[in-house]
Amino acid sequence: MNSRPWVVVEAPDDRGLRRVTVGGSAAGSVWSLRELRKLLARLGHPDVDVEDPASVCWHGEGSATWPDRPVRRRATMAVMTAGLLASGMLSALIGWPDASGALTFAQRIIGAGLVLAGVVQVAGAVLALDHWGRREYRASGAVVLLGVFIALATDSLLFLLWLEEKEVTPYLFAFVPLGCWAVWAFTVLIREKAWKGLPHPGRFVAGFYATALLSAVSLAYSTLYQPATAPLRFTLNAEFGRARQDRSRDYIHIPLKVSVKNTGDVSVYVVVNDVSVYGRYARYSGDVSKEAFLRAWEKSIGEKGKEGEEAERHVDGFTFKTLSSTRLYEPGDVLEAGQEDTFVHVFQIPRDASYDLIDVDVQFTYMRKDRGRIDVEQYSKPHQSWRHPRFACRAVVTDDVDECPLDPLTYHGRVRHNNNLVNVTRAPLYVTAFWAPIGPPRYSISSFHFTGGRINGAADKRELKKFGISSRHATAEVSVAELLRFIPAAPR
Template sequence: MRNHPFVVVHAPDNRGLRAVSVGGKVVGKAWSEQGLRRLLGRAGVPPDVDLGDRTHMLWLGDRNDWPDRPRRRRTAAVVMALGLLASVTVLVRVGLADAFHALAYGGRLMGVLLLAAALAELVGVAAVCDYWGKRAVRFSGEGVLLAVLAVTGTNLVFLVMQIEGGDYTPYLWLWIALALWSGWALWMLGRQRVWRSIPYPKSFALGVAVSAAVGVASVAYSVMYVPYATPVKVPFGVSLGNPVVNSGRTVLQVPTHVTFRNEGSVPIFVVGTLWRVQGFPSAFSDKPNAMADWKSDLTASNSTLRHERSSPSHMLGAGVFVDAGSRLDPGDDLSTDITVQVPLHPDPGRVSLLASVSYIRADRCKLSNSYRDSLQYSWNPDSEKHEHVRDAPEWIAAPGDEFFRYDSRIYHSSEMLNITRSPDYASMWWVLPKGNDKAGFAKGDTDPYMHVDISRAPEGQEALAESEQEPYGMKTMYVATDQPVAQLLHKAGK
């Protein structure tokens, strides 16, 4: 046999690794005889060395004692790495979305923290390979422990938010699986007493606690405090200006003004708007109206005038004053002026202007980009006669009523909320009802109205309760003014 340096194979350690010295120098560790031969080959020992040659080989302990369980060890490493990678995938997705696109500063800060946690977990994946391998890196165990703690903390935040929201999403099973995985991983690392090799355990624990506190504070700040502490200041009102009578004294031209601007610090998204002007032919009556008349008036218009007998109303104009889906940033003014033609024959009695707007807070949620393009009509807009082709759901309008509508999914202020909440949908229906015997407007006329809600499904009948809509900052406002035509004529005559 050729000469080679003296080899010493030490007794196995608690993980089954046997240290190997060649010529008095430790060259590595081996799990098995095959690994030993590969190690000796790299150290310059001939590959055909006789491992039983006592003149060149010294075995400290039983030569056949190789207690490593490779399948168990590799399975544990694979399960540990898969759990870390599953968490990394979620954190990178949520972290990137929130770091660049969250609607509030706190949400973006949370996105950065999630990306930092994902980076720590990626380092942990590399540490797993070393820690369940030869442990060539000194602090690989601490790296795995830090990564597991990061998964435990971030997954706990997701799970708590999911439970607090009370919604089911498929991600719930992931949070449960990661919670079980975290328990197993901490138990596994506890059995191996990883913390004993941490050089400064108190500093390590303090760092973990501070990171957790910053994460919790960021979630509370972005999800709870900022959206609820800042009020929306959106002045909204209507007025009738100084009218003008045409030369033939047959038409009264009435300028109307809708005030709508953002004077606060919170941007908003407009879900829908409506303005309408109606004429109410009326006459004075010496004889007071009876109880039956009061009930009829209150049913039709929520108001009654005891000495006024009103005929069914006539629509003089209607429309939208801000496009659905528009964003109103602080300082934006979308006030509108509209001129309405009021016929003087027959006498319209009085003119009523009503406007409504529905909006959501842009610091709490966002309408999908498809909202503006989701416009649908109940009639065929491409035909000459605009034939009716579709009815609205019965809880929106009667069969045959015309309408147009917008709808889309509504997104929360952060991706963290989007994946822990069920999807909701914002809808706006702008309806032109047809007259009937019970309608409060004249036969052949109409009285437009707007219906806005947030529901669990597109065109869903089940609208969210007020408490469920509160996180979106949903609000619908109505303003109105009413003036007799005689008063408008008096102004026109000045």
């Protein structure tokens, strides 16, 4: 008869788990004496006396030594699993809009990377059950560590982005607690060297940091460098055509041709645009003294919104009257890179009008499409401020109220950054534009949403710069004498 015991219980490992062999074959591992009895019963030996040295051999420690702390181990496993699941869902939720609809390939890669990071974290949550269990998979600890590191990096990045503006958003109450959890989880895994089960742990660590570095470089390129370096150029021209006499009325028709071309490499949204035609009245006089010349110039400052850039010795008392006002594009339209459009607008003046000059001011205000996205469906719908006073410019701005157009059409819509990592750390932003036939248009980007408060001028300027909102202007003028050159004189 063989005197060797047929059940062998090995000494507990550093976690308190004891390996069991039956008849020389591995039977499993157990955390407690109760689990040992269940294991033997499952193998068909329910009546084995674990205290009988003829049946059971205890290596290292006896049947009374079970160092496992089940409550602590299971609590750690539960918190680790819940944190990885929550962080994985957050990463996927943030990354999916960019992965499915970002403007540039680099931004789509960043979004897809966040979705993939979410998948890795969910896989880590599943393997956390094994890592704090019997560790049947050698790589389970490394996968959990990778998931926690991704969570720590993502939450840290979100927190750094949030510090730029320090605005309260719903996501703040997700990534701040998850960031605290990630610090704790990373500390726990590093302390217990979770990568020990891998055959080449050094390669894992090197790849781990290389991936993090490449992700950071890619994010910086797509978010900061590329939008800042892509050139943006416009050609904006305006010219008057040959005037024509109306056959049945004592008016002349004057064509105005305006051309717009996006000669750069970036598509743009049209925020607001305006084409205003003015007739100039002036008082002509003989030679005047220098003092009288300066007094006349000072008096003319402020006409038609100008800042005194015109001064003539024999002409003073400039007065401007709006003859026509129109737009080339609807707010929210997109002007693609390389696109060129030409518009012809015809306006009328009386044949005997006393204007001496006619000039046109063209303003084209745009937003770079590589900096953000406008909710065009919402923004393109005008609100009539004379019917809905809360949409009036003077009711919402805090500075330069006198420059607000009277009774404007108001355009208002949500605007988002192209990188959703930035969106989730910012309060909702809206682009607002006011346009009326008289007075220059006005525009802003702020958190103002016509539900209270006013537009913050200082914050507005920062946001305008971040989204790449700017204006281009073109002017042209023609003398009425030139327009009437080809029209027969009226009979007296």
